[in-house]
Amino acid sequence: MTAVATPDSVASVPTTAHVSFIHTLRSEWIKFLSVRSTAWVLAISILIMVGFSLMMAAGMTFATDPEMTGGEPLPADPSVGIMVATFGYSIGQIVLVVLGVMRISGEYATGQIRSSLAAVPRRLPVLAAKAVVVALASFVVGLVAVALATLVTTPILEPHGMAVDLSDGDAQRALLGVPLYLMAIALFSLGIGAMLRHTAGGIAAVIGVLMVLPIIGQINLDILQDIAPYLPSAAGERLITGDLAETVLTPWQGYLVLLAWVAAALIGAAVLLRRRDA
């Protein structure tokens, strides 16, 4: 900080330098990795999800022990294994909501957004690149978490005949459903965060939509009961929970409904990003 440097007239700037989507994506990737909280968020979400599956697995083995239940033991059923391996998604999604919202609200909070948008003044590539980064990160986190959860719970459940049958189509769909669901939720959060431009507000709004609206949906009013299956979390969870009694949407229909919510949030974010002053 002491030297008063003299500007150098030889600058290593290629004359072909220009803005492109690939360049913007690279920039977003650098930003994603250079913030310390990224590693924490990703590690914590995996730990939480695997931890919850372990707890659930332990609980299930107790439930098969007639001495513990004091009566009818739980029947041996591989669907228990699916439930155990995927159990962490509902808590893991909270961490990914934070990740999705903060990927953009953090830039508004610090003023970084003005640097980002001045570098890419067409703006939409910035949002699109963020979406790619968030989608990739959340999908990988979901995949790693569910794979680890299956791996560590199988030895516990196997003796009871409850382990996941990986050759089963429903099991495959449910396991793959975890990363797919978490990816959609993180993207939805990014869209809401971009619209609200505020970390706390964004997180509260998304958690409200995912966790509070379904509770209101349980109120015994026909209109609310009709809407409830189409809410983002209820619709998306169909991929993981599979065919329960009284379902309106098939698993993949449900996921498409969730994707429609994601599209709406991101389109809203894109329109506002273009229209508003930074």
Place this chain on the structure above:
Amino acid sequence: MIEAQNLTKRYGEKVAVDNINFSVAPGRVTGFLGPNGAGKSTTMRMILGLDRPTSGSVTVNGKPYAQHRAPLLEVGALLEAKAVHTGSSARNHLRALAATHGIGIKRVEEVIELTGLTDVARKRVGGFSLGMGQRLGIAAAMLGDPKTLVLDEPVNGLDPEGVKWVRTMVRYLASQGRTVFLSSHLMSEMAITADDIIVIGRGRIITSGSVKDIIDSSTTGSVKVRSPRATELAEALRQDGVTITSTEAEVLTVAGLEAAAIGDLAATRGIALHELTPLSASLEEAFMSLTAGEVEYHSEAMSAPAPDPTMEAVR
């Protein structure tokens, strides 16, 4: 080259920038001078496409900023200290910005060196002082080796050494033929750094021109006269268009007469003069008189403002 045409920005009822026209020429340092809230930052954000003009337009090197294929090679901007994610290091911030244009790590290291940030480049920006934040902002502005620089309050928060560094830097950049546009509310700084000045107040351009012209034209020259017979001399000087004020015994401040005329008149009356000094105004005084005029103009609600020789001379 920056050109603004009928540029206007309203926030609801409030007019932040009111139909301004100006151009900023290459090869010169142009100062954008005005009190806080005059519309300087809003204008600069519109130049960079961050704020959308309510009406009018502004172009950089012939095109709206957002339409350039490589904006960072056209304009480098320092908009506010630390427009940076606080969790990121200075180096990573610059790497991310450079990446948007496919500019490599070599240039990142160059601008770090150029701005004297080598020792702190790997530290988190959240812990930076305002001065280091300004240096980082200037480093970011220089990434694309741009033809035009837009710097909002670049010396704000810098220590005297930093101020000198910015001054040397912008003078050097202009000497290379670049367009340098920098804002400040510090008139003394502008007088030293800038070649041309655009003065803005309440969203309107009050005057523009070279620093010297603005000082010359915005104040009527006055002369300090010291004489043991000051009262007698004052009587003799009294005529139309001449204002005489006196703040201490034997000293007069005479406006509206050349020093030579005062000397001649004193000689014909046989009045001895102990001092006869033409007073030149500072840019600061010029600025105060200019913005005072603008405030008055507004408060008189457009109804035929009294002809103000100062303002006429400037326009």
